[in-house]
Amino acid sequence: MTDRISHNADTPLLRVDSLSKSYGPVVGCRDVAFDLWPGEVLGIVGESGSGKTTLLKCVSAQLEPDGGAVQYDTRDDGPRDVYGLSEARRRLLMRTDWGIVHQNPRDGLRFGISAGANVGERLIAVGERHYGDLRAEVTDWLERVEMDIGRMDDLPSTFSGGMQQRVQIARNLITRPRLVFMDEPTSGLDVSVQARLLDLIRMLVGTLRIACIIVTHDLGVVRLLTHRTIVMQKGEVVEHGLTDQVLDDPQHPYTQLLVSSILPV
Amino acid sequence: MTDTDTLLNARNLSKTFTLHTQGGVRLPVFDGLDLSLQRGQCLVLVGPSGAGKSSLLRCLYGNYLVQHGEVMVRHDGRMIDLTQATTRDLLDVRLRTLGFVSQFLRVIPRVSTLDVVAEPLLAQGCGEDDARDKASTMLARLNIPDRLWSIAPATFSGGEQQRVNIARCFVADYPILLLDEPTASLDVDNRKIVLDLITEARRRGTGIIGIFHDPQDRAAVATDTLELAAMDQAA
Ligand SMILES: Nc1ncnc2c1ncn2[C@@H]1O[C@H](COP(=O)(O)OP(=O)(O)OP(=O)(O)O)[C@@H](O)[C@H]1O
Ligand SMILES: Nc1ncnc2c1ncn2[C@@H]1O[C@H](COP(=O)(O)OP(=O)(O)OP(=O)(O)O)[C@@H](O)[C@H]1O
Ligand SMILES: [Mg+2]
Ligand SMILES: [Mg+2]
Numbered sequence: 001m002t003d004r005i006s007h008n009a010d011t012p013l014l015r016v017d018s019l020s021k022s023y024g025p026v027v028g029c030r031d032v033a034f035d036l037w038p039g040e041v042l043g044i045v046g047e048s049g050s051g052k053t054t055l056l057k058c059v060s061a062q063l064e065p066d067g068g069a070v071q072y073d074t075r076d077d078g079p080r081d082v083y084g085l086s087e088a089r090r091r092l093l094m095r096t097d098w099g100i101v102h103q104n105p106r107d108g109l110r111f112g113i114s115a116g117a118n119v120g121e122r123l124i125a126v127g128e129r130h131y132g133d134l135r136a137e138v139t140d141w142l143e144r145v146e147m148d149i150g151r152m153d154d155l156p157s158t159f160s161g162g163m164q165q166r167v168q169i170a171r172n173l174i175t176r177p178r179l180v181f182m183d184e185p186t187s188g189l190d191v192s193v194q195a196r197l198l199d200l201i202r203m204l205v206g207t208l209r210i211a212c213i214i215v216t217h218d219l220g221v222v223r224l225l226t227h228r229t230i231v232m233q234k235g236e237v238v239e240h241g242l243t244d245q246v247l248d249d250p251q252h253p254y255t256q257l258l259v260s261s262i263l264p265v
Numbered sequence: 266m267t268d269t270d271t272l273l274n275a276r277n278l279s280k281t282f283t284l285h286t287q288g289g290v291r292l293p294v295f296d297g298l299d300l301s302l303q304r305g306q307c308l309v310l311v312g313p314s315g316a317g318k319s320s321l322l323r324c325l326y327g328n329y330l331v332q333h334g335e336v337m338v339r340h341d342g343r344m345i346d347l348t349q350a351t352t353r354d355l356l357d358v359r360l361r362t363l364g365f366v367s368q369f370l371r372v373i374p375r376v377s378t379l380d381v382v383a384e385p386l387l388a389q390g391c392g393e394d395d396a397r398d399k400a401s402t403m404l405a406r407l408n409i410p411d412r413l414w415s416i417a418p419a420t421f422s423g424g425e426q427q428r429v430n431i432a433r434c435f436v437a438d439y440p441i442l443l444l445d446e447p448t449a450s451l452d453v454d455n456r457k458i459v460l461d462l463i464t465e466a467r468r469r470g471t472g473i474i475g476i477f478h479d480p481q482d483r484a485a486v487a488t489d490t491l492e493l494a495a496m497d498q499a500a
Contacts, residue, residue: 037353199375224373228352242327242352249329253285260286 011073013038013179013211014059019068021058027235028054032068034230034240038178039209043222043243045258046232052215053183055232059213060100060181061090072179095122099172099180099210103187105164109156109171116142116152119170126175141170145200162193166200173204180205183215198224219262223247231255271339272441272472273302273325278334280320293496294320298334300474300491302441307463307473307486312493318476319368321493322443325474326365327355338362338441360388364439368446370430372419378404378429379414385437403432406462408455423450428459435462442466444475448482460485 012035021028029051036042044052057063059070061082070082075097082090094100102108109118120128120138128134142149145166156164165185172180185201186194202225205212214225222229222243229246231239231254239252250256276299282292294317302308310318323329325336327347336347340362347355359365364385373381379400386396404414407428413421418429427450434442444463448456456479463486467473477483483490 040353195374227356241330242355244328245330248323249282251283251330256285 011079012036013040013073015069015071015079016059017069017071019055019058019065019070021054021063021065027051029058029232030235032230032237034237036179036211036213038211040228041205041212041214041226043226043229044213044215044232045217045219045222045229047258048217050232051235052217052232054235056181056183056213056215060098061094062100075178092126096126096175097177097179099175099177101165101168101172101180101182101185103184105156105161105168108168109164111156113155114153115147115156115159115167118156118167119152119174122171122175137174138170141174142167144173144204145170160193161189162197165189165197169201169204173208173210176208177210179211179213181213184217185214186221187216187218201225219247219258231258269339270304271301271344272304273300273339273474274337274344275300275325276335276337278321278324278336279332280317280324280329281332295493295496298493302472302474304440304470304472305467305488307467307475307488309483309487309490310474310476310493311483311490313495316493316495318493319445322365322445322474322476326359326363326443328365360385362440364434364437364442366430366434366442366444366447368449369423370418370426372417372426374419375417377415378409378418378421381418381429382432382436385433389437399436400432403436404429407432407458424452424455427451428455431459431462435466438471440471442471442473442475444473446476446478449478456482 014036016032016034019032020030032055034042044055046052054063058065064083071079072082072093073079074093085093100108116138119141120134123134123137138152139149142152147163147166147170156167159167186197189197198221204210205225214221216222226243229241229243230237231246231252233254239246239250239255246255247259250259278298279296280294282294284290284292298321300308310321312318320329324331331348334348337344338347338358340358345354345358347358350358379397382400382404383396386399387393401414405411409425409428409432413425418426421429427447431447448459451459460482463473475486477486
């Protein structure tokens with residue numbers, strides 16, 4: 001792979017333009033636009049049904065939008081319309097330069113194969129054949145997500161929810177993606193497990209300087225992890241800005257309501 | 266004074282809060298406010314509680330939005346208007362030009378004190394060892410005992426947290442510092458240390474805009490003052 005097209009400082013990694021998606025009469029998301037820069041972490045918040053998952057799926061090439069465009073600064077070809085890529089190139093992009101961490105580990109892991117095999121799968125898909133190298137790389141990544149190496153040959157179903165999410169994260173990061181999408185990566189976990197997983201995500205995203213889009217309904221999560229926040233209501237973006245600005249001086253009535261309903265700790 | 270001595274120039278700033286969750290009540294805080302900051306100047310904001318001193322600092326940091334006006338900041342040798350800047354530019358200005366000490370430390374859970382203080386340096390591209398050295402030096406100077414360095418500041422006393430907050434800001438050598446009551450919860454000895462840090466920074470050419478409750482603290486550091494009056498909030 002050549003690096004001839006510069007990932008220059010003036011090109012966003014991702015450019016989303018007037019993106020819309022409806023399910024028949026039901027609006028999923030409408031007319032959404034934003035840029036994402038290398039290493040930037042963007043949070044998407046909003047109440048249930050506001051279109052967060054729809055938006056994330058449209059942006060991450062999992063769900064074709066009805067209108068609008070998603071442009072990604074590919075490593076070898078510069079900015080390209082994601083839905084204009086051939087199926088093969090899009091799939092390669094999705095399993096090398098991107099990562100997708102699902103809320104439900106069942107959507108992001110293969111339950112019929114071991115944790116180690118799950119983590120190594122993307123490397124094999126991009127051509128790694130040497131068993132020793134593969135095993136070393138998988139071990140390294142399991143360690144990075146603070147998993148017990150002794151359990152690498154166990155099936156994901158034997159793990160707790162928090163451990164399954166760690167395996168999912170390792171599985172995605174092993175190809176060194178530049179962009180990771182996460183949909184409620186910590187919801188459904190115990191509070192203490194959630195906290196440790198958030199620390200891990202914060203540490204990995206920060207040290208590897210991965211750009212990230214995180215969907216969450218938890219304003220504490222956006223405060224902790226993100227640079228910028230998009231607030232959605234009824235499929236539309238009602239507020240968008242630096243995370244601390246959106247949380248400390250919210251402008252839109254809906255954002256003010258969201259912020260004011262956080263219990264003081 | 267040359268042109269390049271101007272570090273920050275705010276013009277015609279207006280800030281009004283609209284509280285939508287409380288029937289749309291409007292709280293005007295300031296209107297048509299001008300200020301400028303030169304190298305080596307320490308501008309102290311004075312005014313009664315609720316006059317909008319903290320709000321003004323936050324507007325200068327891009328943490329609060331203004332309704333009108335511009336906030337020109339010298340960044341990388343040019344003036345950039347923070348009210349119009351992209352979030353990306355604003356983050357870069359905060360990374361390298363603007364330091365901010367809020368009245369209370371916003372604790373990042375489970376991150377050690379040393380890492381909290383080293384973080385701005387690492388973000389600026391400083392090497393890990395160097396960053397930790399500088400962070401240690403600053404924590405020691407601010408009398409944070411080294412047995413506390415490896416634990417998260419969440420359980421610290423108010424004064425200890427405030428000193429961590431100050432260490433985190435002063436470690437990075439920003440050309441402009443915005444300080445919201447940095448001495449408020451400190452005892453006499455630590456207060457003196459912080460005032461010394463401020464004066465040293467100013468002598469290096471740093472521009473400082475600060476809020477100090479205590480008249481003695483104010484007198485010790487201020488080169489200029491700006492008076493904010495409470496606005497009639499009946500509007
Ligand atoms: N496959 C689908 N078919 C029909 N309607 C759908 C489908 N997926 C989502 N919707 C509808 O689109 C709207 C947005 O849903 P979406 O899942 O994007 O919301 P969300 O913000 O992710 O909510 P939550 O926080 O509950 O996950 C909702 O009204 C939802 O019912
Ligand atoms: N995020 C906010 N949302 C709504 N109103 C706010 C917000 N921040 C400040 N205010 C209001 O703005 C006014 C000015 O507050 P500010 O904190 O700026 O005053 P101050 O001069 O710093 O006071 P003090 O000396 O007590 O710290 C007050 O009426 C305050 O309630
Ligand atoms: Mg969802
Ligand atoms: Mg104040």
